[in-house]
Amino acid sequence: MRSCILVLGLLALTSAFQADAADKPSALIWKGSKDKAEAEAQLNSWDGLATMLENTGLTLPEDHPRLVQSKTIPGLKPGFWVWLLGTCASNEAAPVLEHLKLLAPGTYSRPVKVAAKKLACPKPPESPLRARDEVLKRSSGETVRVFTQDESESPDEDGRGESISRTRFYFVLFGKDGEVLATDNAEGDIDVSGNDPGAGPISYRCTGASVEVRKDEGMLVLTRSCAANAFAECGSVLSADERVTVTVTGSTVSASAAKRENVEYAECD
Numbered sequence: 001m002r003s004c005i006l007v008l009g010l011l012a013l014t015s016a017f018q019a020d021a022a023d024k025p026s027a028l029i030w031k032g033s034k035d036k037a038e039a040e041a042q043l044n045s046w047d048g049l050a051t052m053l054e055n056t057g058l059t060l061p062e063d064h065p066r067l068v069q070s071k072t073i074p075g076l077k078p079g080f081w082v083w084l085l086g087t088c089a090s091n092e093a094a095p096v097l098e099h100l101k102l103l104a105p106g107t108y109s110r111p112v113k114v115a116a117k118k119l120a121c122p123k124p125p126e127s128p129l130r131a132r133d134e135v136l137k138r139s140s141g142e143t144v145r146v147f148t149q150d151e152s153e154s155p156d157e158d159g160r161g162e163s164i165s166r167t168r169f170y171f172v173l174f175g176k177d178g179e180v181l182a183t184d185n186a187e188g189d190i191d192v193s194g195n196d197p198g199a200g201p202i203s204y205r206c207t208g209a210s211v212e213v214r215k216d217e218g219m220l221v222l223t224r225s226c227a228a229n230a231f232a233e234c235g236s237v238l239s240a241d242e243r244v245t246v247t248v249t250g251s252t253v254s255a256s257a258a259k260r261e262n263v264e265y266a267e268c269d
Contacts, residue, residue: 024111025119026093027073030065030104032082039067039081048180049104052172055183056149057125058099061086064120075112087114088121095124102131102147103172103180127151129170134211136220136248141176144220144246144253146211148188155194162194162202167209169222171246173253184255186222186244203229206242220246222255234268 030046033039046065053060065085071078073087085107088096093109100107100122127150136144147170155161167188173181188209194202206226213220227239242258 023090024075025087025089025114025116026097026109027076027087027112027114028085028093028097028100028107028109028122030083030085030100030107032070032080034080036067036081039083042083043067045175045177045179048182052103052170052180052183053100055185056099056129056147056170057127058096059123061120061122064122073112073114075114076110086122087112087119089116089119092121095128096122099124099129102129105178125149132211134213134220136213136215136218138218138248142181142248142251143174144248145172145174146170146220147172162192164190164192166190169209169211171220171253171255173248173251175251181251182253184246184253186246186255186258188222188224218248222246228266234266236266238264238266240264 031039031042033042043065065083067081068084069078070076070080070082073084076082085100086096097107097109129147129149132146132148134146138144148167149170151164151166151168153162153164155163167190168185169188170183170185172183175181187206189205189207191205192202204227206224209222209224211220211222222244223241225239225241226237228237237260240260240263242260244258245256247254247256
């Protein structure tokens, strides 16, 4: 009976601790070390990640990442130098951390005691970044991983421009230690509609975007099928299959221009 009561008490304390931690602000930490010089050297691997964060729309607070002593942030274990990416309210940290961990898996959060007015949380993108299953592993130890993100554009207030929804594919080269070395991107599925005063209605779409990993050739291939509407201008492309080849050279990754196959052209009366 006593053991049962003890277990129930421990469970209650654990639940209370977890609830308390969940309500606290979170510090988002990229890397760290007990040695300051070692921590400073970690910044050498920041540029590739910074580029990818900018491309995918995650914005860090001004002056971040920032190297700080952990003892200066109440709630963190003292004795470390850490790269702080921001501090977020409990209800704002999750989507930011999820985005960061896709590109820098070692990123973590810790509950801290920071006043609400002093919080500085990274701003997440409007559309989340998603990881795909395709992976190209190189014999030299680097890895290319594939991510997607939805994008959209709308006409201006005067109706000029087009309505566009697209899925962008990101091809990210990671080093042996998991750092982002390079990235390139290409369009996947896309749907475009609008009205050109000179040419009339505009409508075309590309669907069925998929990625094939060709390990023996050391490349990935993105394919999609595209088609214009029935009002396509005389002699213009009515439909085609498109292929983008993604290759790695040294520490760079490159997506080629789309190559068209099975092209059909609009007839001319």
